[in-house]
Amino acid sequence: MVQRRSALIAGAISSLFFLLLVFRPPAPTATPRNVQLQSQLVQRLINGEALTLGILGGSISRQEGGYGAQVVDWLNRNWPSKEGAHSLVNGAVAASESSLASVCFDTLLQQDGSSPNLNLIIVEYSYNDAASPETARSAFEAITRQALLRNSAVFSLEFAGYSHNRGHMEIGKATNDFQNSVGTLHADVASLYSVPIVDVARYFYAFADAERLMNYTDGIHPNLEGHGLVATLVVEELIRLVASTEESAQWFLSKSISVNGPSWLHPPPPTPPSDNARSLPSLPSPFYRSSASSVSAELSPLPPPSFSSTSPSSDIIKWSCTISQISSTVSALRQSAIEMQGFLYGHDESDGGPFRSRARPGFRTNSTMGEGDDEEGHLIFALGRSADVKSVALLYRRSWQASGKAVVWVDQERETGRGRSRSGGCEREVDGQWEAETTQMVLEVVCEEGAVEWREEGELFLHVVARRRDYFKVYGYAKG
Structure with missing residues (x-):
């Protein structure tokens, strides 16, 4: 009888332990x-x-x-x-x-x-x-x-x-x-x-x-x-x-x-x-x-x-952004533009009239609607030492109004003629036009970390090439 009672007690304890494991209350949730x-x-x-x-x-x-x-x-x-x-x-x-x-x-x-x-x-x-x-x-x-x-x-x-x-x-x-x-x-x-x-x-x-x-x-x-x-x-x-x-x-x-x-x-x-x-x-x-x-x-x-x-x-990726709309970075942006063939920097009324344009200066293709407008404009930014730059993004204008396309790439070569990147990577075409009825500044990553193995010595350059007659506007860039 004693053995049977002990067995029953042991079974009850085991069952209770099992129930506690299965139905134990959830752990308190951490305060967000x-x-x-x-x-x-x-x-x-x-x-x-x-x-x-x-x-x-x-x-x-x-x-x-x-x-x-x-x-x-x-x-x-x-x-x-x-x-x-x-x-x-x-x-x-x-x-x-x-x-x-x-x-x-x-x-x-x-x-x-x-x-x-x-x-x-x-x-x-x-x-x-x-x-x-x-x-x-x-x-x-x-x-x-x-x-x-x-x-x-x-x-x-x-x-x-x-x-x-x-x-x-x-x-x-x-x-x-x-x-x-x-x-x-x-x-x-x-x-x-x-x-x-x-x-x-x-x-x-x-x-x-x-x-x-x-x-x-x-x-x-x-x-x-x-x-x-x-x-x-x-x-x-x-x-x-x-x-x-x-x-x-x-x-x-x-x-x-x-x-x-x-x-x-x-x-x-x-x-x-x-x-x-x-x-x-x-x-x-x-x-x-x-x-x-x-x-x-x-x-x-x-x-x-x-x-x-x-x-x-x-989560915290250190980017440095150089943008025409941020007063503290305007000087650095303009100094980094080492070539502006076919591009002009300044204000225009393409971004919603004179009021909004005053807040949105940038580099835009320079078309005189005359001879040479079918030629490509070439804008080059000096980004600094390649060892200090892992990723690069372009800030440019997109609008439902007439806007052109551009070929953008990152390279260690400053002079690439009017051709394209010699690095074999970090090159893409960006479109300045979309269907949304608004004109905005968008950011697009051009070169991600690890996409190209750069030489440790030397500098990096961001190239933007667009036809002069096709309106294209650049507001700046970001380096990660």
Whole structure:
């Protein structure tokens, strides 16, 4: 009897052990890195430390006195720092896609020749990525990963335009690619990294007089008052973060902030939501309640990339970008152009008229519509020592308006006649024309690391050859 009882007990213990193995509770999930960085941002505010805000985006974000500047101004008025003013580093470039920032991240966010510690980076490419939706996820993910690995919290800011032809805002009835937002593609990435989405489109489409509230100048770009409304939504997201823990909520309640008047950016919209507001699609914005422990805890590692080709061990690829739209690199760009036969540097109205062209100088083929226009122009950039350059990319204009093609290659030979690369690799044809009804700056990798075994001594040169009568424009290059 005793032996039988012992056997039963042993069997019960074995069964219980088996059940514990099979049905054991899941291990606690690590707090996402972006949530931890947001908690650190809130703690800096509570401690009275200064924040540095970074912005990456297109012409909307580049607007002087736009939403970024207004958010920083609001912070300085309502949550001032004890150690100096909160500040802004605006790395937005007009008519650029997220592919530019995914490569030129460090160059765009430099300040006085150095890379500042950015506490929050707002990323806005919902318009411009619509022209190349096939790269929207991968480039946005590369930007997000670089920001998080540099210990910067990330917000995604998503816009949408309205129909010029109809004269008012309508969802899903845009007249061209430039007005179709790709916010849903960015949301796929945001959900993986717990990136909050400031969904401007959702908010303003919900109101009957949304067009008036946004104060669009052209159906795409808000005026400064419209930027104030966008800044209000960004501030609301910051307040949501501050109110996510009991300690920070108490700090927030101790502050005197008026929802109207000079302390607030703008009063709430004066009109009630339209009848179809509840049926409008919205972008999912992940929410995680922060904890005090996440402020001091070791930062969580990033998950493997889902859309970009970047490997987890090489997320931060050091690129140096030399671009005509970045004032600190213009001098180096022009000095590196050692041959400009058939090309001119300067402004022209090909990029959307005189207003936009002033922000988009570059090297363009020089056609006099006379003798010699069928000849090829040859633009050569000196890239430096071959030992210091692993990868090369070209920044050039693409448009639905008349644009030509160019043959581009990297070589250690400066003089190759009007022929092609002697290296046997790193040569491709790029097309300056596409169907999307917009004119933008695009980045295309010409030579990847390991494609050619260069001689260790000597320099590298980037060659661009295009027919003079075919309009082709170069904005610069990137070296990795």
